[in-house]
Amino acid sequence: MSFNRKRRFNQSDDYGYDQNYRNNQGYNGNDGYHSYPYKRGRRELPTGIILAKTLCRDIFTMGDNLVKFTEDLEFMCKPILQNFESDQLFRDSLLDCLYAVTTEQPHKVLHLAGFIQAVNSGSHKIGSLLVEFFHQKLQDLIQKGTNEPASESPESNIGVWDTIKLVLRLLSSLSFIIDHDDLIKIHKQFLNLAIELQSNKDQRSPLGEAIYYNTLISVPYLLVYCAEETKAELKSKIFAELISLAERFNVKSSAAFTITHPYLETTQAAYESKNIAELILPALKADLENDVSYFIDFYEVVLPFLTLKEGKHHIPQLSMPTAEELSKVSLLQNAKGNVDSMWKTARFTFQVYLPQEKFSTTPSPESYFGLLLRDIQVDVIEAIEFNRTEVALQLVNMQSFFKENTFTFEGRSIESLETYINEKAEDEEALSTWKLEDTLFESILSLMYNLPDPSKPLIYYFTTIVDFFNNSMKENAKVGGRAIRFFYSHAHVLDFELRMRYVDWLSVQFSNFGFGWKWIEWESDGISQMNNIHHPRLFVIKSIIAKCLCLTETSVIEGTLPPTFQAFLDISLFTKEQLAVFYKELLDGKISEEEGSSFSFSKESSPFADLVKRWFDYYFAEENQEDIDVIIGDIKQRSSEFSQPSKVLIYVLMQTISMLGDRSFSHVNKVIDASERFLLSAIRGDSESPYTAEVVQTNERYLIDALLKSWNSQPKTAFIVLNYLESRGIISSSSKLLECVNGQYGAEKWTSNCFSVESVYSTLDQLTAGEPEKKECVELNEVLRVVIDDISAISEKLSDSEVAELPDIYEYELENVDKQWRYQSLIGFLRSALRKYSKFVNVEQFKEIVEAKIQKKSTADLIKSWIGQLDQL
Amino acid sequence: MNNSYHPQSLEEFDEIKFNHSTARLDAPSAYLLKKSRRAAEGITNLRNSLKSGTIYIGNLLFTTTEERIYELLSKVGPIERVIMGLDKFAHTPCGFCFVIFKRKEDSLNAVKYLNGTMLDGKHLEIDLDPGFTDDRQFGRGKSGGQAMHDKAAVSSYYPNNGSNYYPSQQQQQQQQQPHDDRGNYSNMDVDVPNAPN
Incomplete structure (x- = not known):
């Protein structure tokens, strides 16, 4: 938004705000401005709040246009210089606003620093108060991080330690007005803490690694507002004191930690994932040595507004906790759903737009700028999670926050870049081929594909992408299309x-x-x-x-x-042939296979047709003619005429319930509610003669199979109704899972059906939800046992090489090719289940099962390598 | 029924905050705020809407099924119940529904992440809701569906967006009944629309 100085401040009074806003009516002198009684028309707010509203709006949109930024800088400073000390409401509001921009829009930190430094030029005292405010914030955040941070804290979107990074970055950017040695000392404090946390050579310290990375990635900000004459001196201090100290940090090798890689452990992976903690120091050194900056030359831009009349500010060192004091939080086990939580495990590079033959559309993830850009984009996406449309806008506008020509123009096609590179003269300096839209789309996808868990619900990333597309459909559709094709091909x-x-x-x-x-x-x-x-x-x-x-x-x-x-x-689960065979067998051959292919218990050929009709009449006839207990009793009686009476009874009940409620799943749910006691009686037996646990489980699995067959052509509805049966306690989670992975439908092909895979994941998610501590989940371990059995059985049918290597993606004729892919999908599920529910796996028992059942060495070695990595999750 | 207009402070919802650089999408909508400001227990309803685990979804296609709503909304979190809004006479879907989540916080996520996205070719209008009560699933329009559809029908029949339409005395009385499109707030004081001058 443009800054209309005339409207806002030109006609200001001595205090810097518009005379029209001086009407103080309604302000009672308390700071409870929010408690004003509502009045029709414009609310009468304290002048400080009105002024803050106007100014903060401009601060929130600061830098969207660099020319306007410099034009507005002086006028934005004026009301601060005039009101900051005298008006507490204004001061508090402004400080909240500055802190919000620092932590939610990290790409604007240099603009913000320029603004604060311009204010400092007008008033050393206000500058000092602002520096103290951020220094105190840093200290408070450290205190918060030392204790267990509350999940609802303002920093919860990105995490306390990530917020510390952003505040430190702002302080680093204030190097024109803060003493360099003080800033270097604070950076050293963080690096020393990281080194202390990582002093144990055997075990990776997640917090130590986070602090190490977060500190180093902010170092170049020290140089942005540094005068040319002092830059060399500051740089040598950075090398002498920070880089040399950082070299003492022992980054734990993550070469053997592969279970969170987005690609399988194979030579066919799309690219080699690298640990970003291992990349940051060499990247930073190269960046500093080469003196390449992608930041706008703010020193020159803001110089007309910068003066240092009363010298630089000094900031005290921070009161840092010891590694011992941080021992409770150093594994970041309480960090959840934010950037901090991503450091629980080693963080790896993620790429979608791989380099073309002669150029690349994204900066290398191994370079400092590549790491920083991704870091900023990730912070924006995570911090403004509460407004996805704003996230999409901020990301698209990011181009104007870096040096001109850092990226190529928006919407440039790959073909156009190829032509440019091919036609460019050899001695001509190449312009950038980086596409901002590629980098930000890659960042959203990196969060969506984050393993072991995404930090926010996946739907957030899905719809942010939708908004990103909506912003600029024509340009972004191609970017999205390239990503879709990339994942498909891999x-x-x-x-x-x-x-x-x-x-x-x-x-x-x-x-x-x-x-x-x-x-x-x-x-x-x-x-x-x-x-x-x-x-x-x-x-x-x-x-x-x-x-x-x-x-x-x-x-x-x-x-x-x-x-x-x-x-x-x-999308039917069962073929007509399968249904025909099944129903013929169930009803002791009393129906033909032809009838069985589209069998329903209500059909005339069904032995239960008259009883089902009576049940229908009970529900839909205007007057209830008979007692439902009598009808169910008759169905029970007739079921006993078959060789598998319990099974027949369950299939008749479940199929008829499905037919009665076939308008929607809520109708089915209502019929289930009404028929619950009959279902329970059929599954568990009567109270006088209850069935054994084994029989109950068998019956529950019959019920599940009956339901899947009833909703054969609408499997999604079937699985929703299954969830309802589970939530009502009619079936157990264990039976549901076993039927999914080893039932009549699941035994051979559950990993080929997205609904059954989804059902398995969602059931396990619910079973393990809200369990912060390590605890065995019996149902999970049952599933793992079945999967190991399947892997064992199928790998026996494959040769060693067929098991060890992925089949050719284009091969379709070889006899074993589908078995190989089935083996791969089972192995893939196992990898994900071990990773996702690592806290709930009975590791010792699982190891024994693997030892006993997996005969193929390559398979056993692979699974054992994953087991060995579980303690790092 | 008290038809007098008593706009009231919505306390924390009227608070002006500067602690975020942009607006939160999981705040109650302008519609909900307006209604709450005029209701006797508006602030209570508003507070409840943040912790009820219930959302209102409008602008649905009449043919959109529960299963489709379930498929999309379950990506936010496990669903307790979907209640389709029905025409009170025909008992057929009439373009809105309520979704109750098992975890209360998921209703806020649904508003944040899905409001304005598309289902069945329609942009979803998702809002927080103080909690579902029986009878709210029925449309409150005269035709049995949503009242907004009645208004749209009037607008399309009478030129000038229906501004030349003078409701009859009976219709005016009906309009004064405490209702809204969401069947909300039986104790609500309503801002009674007068006939145009």
Whole structure:
């Protein structure tokens, strides 16, 4: 927003604000300005608040335009110089505002520093108060970080230690008005603390690594507002005192820690992930030595406003805790849902837009600027999580916060960049080929794909991307398209859990843009791999279509698909043949296979048709003609005529309930509520003669299978109703999980169906939710046992080389190719389950199972290597 | 019923804060604030809306199913219940619903993350809600659906956005009933619209 100085301050009185705002009516002198009675029309607010509202609006949008920034600087300083000391409401509001910009919009820190330093030129005293404020904030934050930070603290979005980084960065940027030695000392304090925390050579200190990285990445900010004549001296101090100290920090090697890599442990991974804590020091040294800065030359820009009449400010050293005092929090176990929590495990580089042959569209993730840019973007995305549209705007506007020509122009195509590079004369200095939109899209995706967990709910990243697209559809659609294609082409090496996130993301993305996608590009994979149901690319195609079908009418999706993909609109769990065989066997051959393929207990050919009709009449006839207990009693009686009476009874009950409530799942839920006692009686037996636990579990699994068969063509609804049965206590989580991974549907192909995989994850999520301490989860360990059994069985059917290596992604004819992909998906699930629920795994028992059951050495070694990494999660 | 207009302070919701550099999207909407300001227990309702775990979703297509709402909203967090808004006569969906989350904080996340996004080709209007009570699932319009649809029908029939429309005495009485499109606040004092001059 532009700064209208005439309107705001030109007609100001002695205090610097507009005469029109001087009406003090209604202000009672207390600072409870919020407690004013509401009045129609304009509310009468204290003048300090009115002034702060006007000024803060400009501070929040500061720097969006560099020319305006310098124009406005003087006029923005004026009301501060006139009111800061006299008006407490104004002062408090302004300080809140400055702190908010520092911690929520880190790309504006240099603008903010310029502004504060310009204020200091007008009043050394106010400058001193501002420096003291941020110094005190830093001290308070350290205190907060030493104790366990409250989850609802203002810093909870990015974390206390990340906030410390941003405040330190602001203080570093104030190097024109703060004594250099004092700033260096504070940086040294943080580095010394990090070194002390990491003094144990065997174990990685998450907090130590976070402080080390956060301190180093802010160091170049010391030089931005430094005069040329003192820059060399400051730089040599940085090398002598900070870099040499940082070299004593012992970054723990993360070479063997691979379980959080986004790609599997294979040579076919898209790129080599590197630990950013290992990269920062060499990158910083190279940056300082080469004297390349991507920051705007603020010293020159703000120089006309900078004077040092009364010398520099001195800031005292911070009161730092000892490593021992931080021992309770040094593992960051209480950091949750923020940037701090990402440091619990080693953080790795994440790339989507890999370098082209002759140029790159993003700065190298190993360079200082590459690390800083990603760091700033991640902080913005996490800090302003409460306003996703603003996040998208801030990211897109980030270009104006770096030196001109740091990035190429918005929306430039890859083809245009290629042409430029090819046609450029050899001796001509190359302009930047970096695309800002690539870098920020990569940053959002890095958070969406963060392992072991994303810091915010995934839907936040999905819809932020939607807003990012909405801002500039034409330019950003291509950027998004390149990312979608990148993950698709690497689906076979992408972590199993990330593959599910990818599918979820695309379903939301497509839903917001009319479900349009160039499916034709993937058609050849879809055709060639049609019979290899575990093929990762086929899984992706089928899952996206299945998920989109849950978000709109089938006809809408049908219209977007090529003819060859129309078959994927059928998302049934069981084929007609399977149903025919099943029902014929269930009813002792009393129906033909032909009838069984579309069997329903209400059909005339069904032995239960008359009873089901009576049940329907009970629900839908205007007058209840008979007692429901009598009807259920008759169904029970007739079920006893079959060889598997309990099983038949459960299938009749569940299928009829599904039919009675087939309008929607809430209708089913209502019928379930009404029929709960019959279901429980069928599963658990009567109170006088209850079934054994084993029989109960078998019956629960019959009920689940009956439900899946009833909602065969709408598996999503089936799984929602399953959740309801589970929440009502009619079935146990254990039975649900076992049926998913080892039931009539699940036994062979559950990893090829996104709904069953999703159900397994969500059930385990609920079972392990809210358990901060390490605790065994019986259901999880049961699932792991079944998965190990499956891996063992399938790996026996494969050769050593087929197990050890990924199959060729384009291979579709070889006999074992689908088995190989099934093996890979089971292994992939295992990797993700061990990582995701590491606290709940009975490690000793699991090791024994692996030892006993996995015969293939390469498989056993891989699983054991993951087990060995669990204590680092 | 008291039809007098008593706008009141919404205490912490009227507070002017500078501790964020941009507005929070999980705040009550202008609609909710306006309604609360006029209701006897407005501030209580408003506070409840932050911790009820319930949201109101409007602007749904009439053919949007519970399953679709479940599929999208369950990405925010586990859902306790979806209550479709129904035409009070036909008992068919009429363009709104309530979603109750198992975890209370997820209702705030739903407003933050999903308000304005699309489902079935329509931009969702998601707002916080003080909590679902029976009968609120029915449309309050004269036609049985949402009152806003009645107004839209009037606007499209009468030119000039319906501003030439003078409601009959009976219709004026109906308009004075304490209701809104969300079937909210039975004890609410309403700002009675007068016939145009």
